[in-house]
Amino acid sequence: MRHPVVVGLDGSRESLAAADWAAREALRRDLPLRLVHAWEGGVSPAESELPELEAPRYWARRILRGAMDRLNERYPQVYLSADQVPRSAPDALVAAGEESELLVLGSRAFSGIGGFMAGSVALATVAHVARPVVLVRAGQASEDEHLPDENGRPSTRSPYRPVVVGVDPAHRCEDLFAFAFESARLRAAPLKVVHAWRLPYMPTALEAKARRDVQRAAERALDAVLAPWREKYPTVQVTTVVEEGRPAQQLLDAAQDAGLLAVGRRIRPAKLGTHTGPVAHAVMHHVHCPVAVVPHG
Template sequence: MLRPVVVGLDGSRESLAAADWAAREALLRGLPLRLVHAWQAWSPEESRLPELDAPRFWARRILRDAMDRISERHPQVYLSAEQISRPAPEALISAGAEAELLVLGSQAFSGFGGFMAGSVALATVAHVPRPVILVRADETAEAEHMPDADGRPSADGSYREVVVGVDAAHPCEEMLAFAFESAALRSTSLLAVHSSHLSSAYGHVPGTANGKAEAAHALASALRPWREKYPAVSVRELVESGRPAQLLLNAAADAGLLVVGRRIRPTRLGAQTGPVAHAVMHHVRCPVAIVPHE
């Protein structure tokens, strides 16, 4: 049975952009699309008081309007929808566990050019065992592609590059698989980014020539089996000295998708997203895929 692409809806511009992105991704992957809206009613029964039934009406309208929007824009996608009577994080975590990937909208900052993940998105990302993609409100099909010959936005050009952050000392197979597959589906190149600040694991001082050379060798070794599995994907490797999150922010400035990992490592404070994933979730402009791994 095919796992669907699932998108969480709340009626916001961000979630509608996420639904559009999810529909395009479902078509790329040949998967069905499932729209999910979480809403807790005061009572399972409809009320005779209009003011009590108003929230129920708007909750139903969120799904209906989104289905109409997707059906009109992406008529080829196999579409279903469900309203779940549970708190949003619980509903999304449950739906995400059964998905190929879960897509959520993220709220834009007013003045910093990035986006932030609200409490629902943060809680969901930290617990869903499948890849979660965060999408900004201004994300469009044109933004995923390179401009046309005249420099104008176009959805017909080649896809922008996929960027993946790699800890070469502890490569994440699930994350690399997702990144290579995403690049292959888009017939685009992949940029693998690694910080030589992590090179102390190889026995050299981070940032030195030896440390950087060892880091480059480790990155090439981590990527080699995936290059062989996806020979059509053109791969660039970037090893620089600096904080991993900042390197990824710079590398993803013109990307179509950024892929990072999230180690599944519950603590006394509950599941965490990790510092690098947390930073890029808040500041990268393009869609961000957070892939959980052991």
């Protein structure tokens, strides 16, 4: 069964940018696109005749209809469907995400700050969906996925920007690598694999040798986990960045010119809270390009 790309819509600029990105991703993956709008009235809009629900029901229908019209005009090749779900936004999106190939959400921009804030709904959804979730900020356009043309101007005809993935070879990377390599392959884009390491505390006299040893060990560990993926995706150009430092900062630096950043999120048994891990949390708030958060065991 072919699962769709799913996008959550609330009528905001961020969710419309997410819908455009999701439509392009559906085209790349040859998948249908499903639009989901959460209806918090407690019953289906079609079942309720309460006058006080008429206005929000009208706006809910308008959000979906407007998005459908917009996407049909821009991406006529994509098979579209739309649903109003009578649940709270996090519950509706988590349920829809579980039946998706990937879930796409909009992200709000910080006022006067260069990063972006996922918001409580997106954070709650990312923390509980067992499928990849992509966060897209307002203003993202198709040309932002591509390098500038030879004259330095935005273009959709130039090659795709790199896909960047942050990994820790000490943890399971299969799902994260599968998403990152496939995303790079679909775009014919290079893949930059980033691994940051930290030196444990030790006497100063031992630091220089220990630093060299840890660097070499980190490089060998990353090469080992990458080897089967390089073989599986021979057309993907892979570069590695293995440096000492904080993982979040290394990813922020590496993603400055990226078209997509992918990070992992440890699946937690608890259903409460919105914990995503410090690295995923940091990049969701501060990276400009779309961010894919991929859960793993």
